[in-house]
Amino acid sequence: MRLNLPDTASVASLKEFAAAGADVPRENAETREENGLRPEGAATVSLPGFAAGTLAAVPAHGLDPAVECGANGLRSATEAPHTVAIYALGNFRVIRNGVAVPRTAWQSRKARDLLKVLVSRSRPAPRDQLMEVLWPGVDPGKSSNRLSVLLSTVRQVLQPAKDDPQPLLTDGTSVWLDSALVSIDVAEFRSTAISAVEAHRAGRTDAVARMYRAAGLYTGDFLEDDPYADWAQHTVEELRALHQAVLRALIHHCQTNGDVDEVVRHTLRLFEDDPYDEQAHLNLIKVLITAGRIGEARRRHDIYRRAMAEIGVEPRAMPALRPRTAALPAWPPAAL
Known part of the structure; x- marks a missing residue:
């Protein structure tokens, strides 16, 4: 069977649908508790700065070593868009501007799960499918509100500077990651x-x-x-x-x-x-x-x-030894 590459949405010409949290209603205490978020007024988690010695590792992430530290982490001299690298083959990791995002930045395991689901897809994910995956059997009205909260959390983690391009995009019905800003190993x-x-x-x-x-x-x-x-x-x-x-x-x-x-x-x-x-x-x-x-x-x-x-299969006997030949057997192999 011939393998065909799945179609992917063209997002290069799409603008950010909303700034971080723009489509998110003010979540009530119940919603925040369901998503494992901190209550209103609690201190937020700041990502660590660019630690000494980390600069040597920047080229491994494909970034220009000519960078400087800023209020929001690494920023190139030419003010290039912030970039995100997501690794999901093996252990799940998110690298933002050359720095690993710590678990504490997510505030909610469900937020990480949402990003993992998006990473697994080769095309935009409908909101109703995301809701069913994350909260199976829950009333759609309730899970829709929860999803909006998680979208806001993921946006803040991937790109905390509101004026910069957002890696996470939505058109109101589907959600996807902007391939121009996010590299995904999957x-x-x-x-x-x-x-x-x-x-x-x-x-x-x-x-x-x-x-x-x-x-x-x-x-x-x-x-x-x-x-x-x-x-x-x-x-x-x-x-x-x-x-x-x-x-x-x-x-x-x-x-x-x-x-x-x-x-x-x-x-x-x-x-x-x-x-x-x-x-x-x-x-x-x-x-x-x-x-x-x-x-x-x-x-x-x-x-x-x-x-x-x-697995309960009768193995075949060791084949008779043969004199060494110049050519290896063909693949796929014939029966021994």
């Missing part, structure tokens, strides 16, 4: 992986570089630090399947070119996603035998037998 991996697999299947010359790029972007499953978020499971499986497709394409490429070590490396990484992939187990054993690495092949066969026993 979106980058998704688009890179899909284009890499398509390039491989089309036999394009840039396929290998794209595949290695995609494999490098996958730094862990989606929201590994929040494994009990039921709503996230679809995204977890989707991104994991894309990662596996990239790895299988790399195995095919390396096997065709006789690179045994790379076949082993990508196959072992494939097992991290799916330790019960029988086809991959059998292929690796056959490749190792063909390359004359008999000891490794026997160890891999023992691992394969144990994995199959765990």
Whole structure:
């Protein structure tokens, strides 16, 4: 089946729908309590300044090191828009202007959950869907008010300076993150992986570089630090399947070119996603035998037998040893 990149909303020409909190009614005490926010009059949490020694880490986030500290954190000499980087592959992290946003800045776990849901989407999320995910079964009138409060909180965290462009946008019915101001590792991996697999299947010359790029972007499953978020499971499986497709394409490429070590490396990484992939187990054993690495092949066969026993599948016997040949077997493998 051919993979197609989902359509995304064009937001470059959209202006901010409202300043932080503009569409938010004054929340009552009950709403603030439901969202875990501080009561009126309580001290707000300020994000930390740019600590000494942090400047050296700025290039790692793709920012110009020629920056200066200001009242709202980092600001470039040219007054470039504030930028946000969101990482959700592995542990969830938000980097604002080169500085990690601490948990205390969110005031509410639901606010973080809202941002996580938006990160998982490849298109704007309707408000009613967000309400159902965050407060299933709650009266829409009540959950709509709660959502407005959370939107205000997320805006303040992502861009506390009201005069600056807002990364979080809404048109009254849907909510999304402005791709011009926010970089998201999930979106980058998704688009890179899909284009890499398509390039491989089309036999394009840039396929290998794209595949290695995609494999490098996958730094862990989606929201590994929040494994009990039921709503996230679809995204977890989707991104994991894309990662596996990239790895299988790399195995095919390396096997065709006789690179045994790379076949082993990508196959072992494939097992991290799916330790019960029988086809991959059998292929690796056959490749190792063909390359004359008999000891490794026997160890891999023992691992394969144990994995199959765990899922109640009868394992195949260790294949007969063959003299080393010049070419590795084809992928996908024939039966041993």
